[in-house]
Amino acid sequence: MKRSGRSSALLDLLFPRRCPFCGTVGIRDSLCLKCRDTLPYTGDLQEEDRGFARCAAPLYYEDGVRKAVLDLKFHGKLGGLDCFGELMAQCAARQFAGEFDTVTWVPVSRRRGKQRGFDQAQLLAEAAAGHWQVRPVPTLVKTVDNPAQSSLEGAEKRRANVLGVYEPVGENIYGHRILLIDDVLTTGATLAECVRVLREAGAAEVLCLTLARVRA
Numbered sequence: 605m606k607r608s609g610r611s612s613a614l615l616d617l618l619f620p621r622r623c624p625f626c627g628t629v630g631i632r633d634s635l636c637l638k639c640r641d642t643l644p645y646t647g648d649l650q651e652e653d654r655g656f657a658r659c660a661a662p663l664y665y666e667d668g669v670r671k672a673v674l675d676l677k678f679h680g681k682l683g684g685l686d687c688f689g690e691l692m693a694q695c696a697a698r699q700f701a702g703e704f705d706t707v708t709w710v711p712v713s714r715r716r717g718k719q720r721g722f723d724q725a726q727l728l729a730e731a732a733a734g735h736w737q738v739r740p741v742p743t744l745v746k747t748v749d750n751p752a753q754s755s756l757e758g759a760e761k762r763r764a765n766v767l768g769v770y771e772p773v774g775e776n777i778y779g780h781r782i783l784l785i786d787d788v789l790t791t792g793a794t795l796a797e798c799v800r801v802l803r804e805a806g807a808a809e810v811l812c813l814t815l816a817r818v819r820a
């Protein structure tokens with residue numbers, strides 16, 4: 605996404621754009637040319653069937669991508685959202701065009717949201733859905749403030765940790781074809797649990813989209 609016109613020239617002067625992946629300052633696009641060419645793209649393997657749902661991601665969770673996600677999540681660096689949204693929107697358009705009518709996200713608990721001041725998956729959903737002139741809607745609440753998945757080793761522990769911590773909310777589940785957005789797909793335990801809850805609440809379809817996934 606390019607900034608254009610006089611006001612954006614001023615904006616560039618006041619807030620020089622920074623590549624979200626490597627930190628290079630003063631770039632013209634939403635990422636630097638080097639990263640554009642060298643990011644760990646999933647390429648022809650954007651989509652995977654994980655058993656619980658079809659999951660798509662434009663990037664592997666490595667190197668600069670990992671740093672960018674951690675910067676967003678734990679340091680509140682929101683400057684990369686344009687870029688992330690664009691990559692995710694392109695990925696969904698390629699893998700899931702015409703297959704969803706509702707965009708939603710994997711929420712953090714109210715307590716975590718309050719501590720952090722934002723919900724990174726919601727911001728990613730808004731950034732991606734903005735490309736389709738759609739507003740993401742909440743369909744899940746996280747009712748239990750469980751330990752972070754990243755603090756747990758092993759698929760079994762991660763599955764147990766998220767079991768029953770999400771509840772369905774709102775009018776946008778039953779009969780809807782849902783695109784569920786999160787930041788990273790690791791073991792898939794969180795997404796699998798959210799998909800289960802949405803299906804039980806009557807979703808006609810659930811597809812998953814993340815910015816990045818761990819390489820199998």
Ligand SMILES: [Zn+2]
Pocket residue numbers: 623624625626627628635636637638639640
């Ligand atoms: Zn870069």
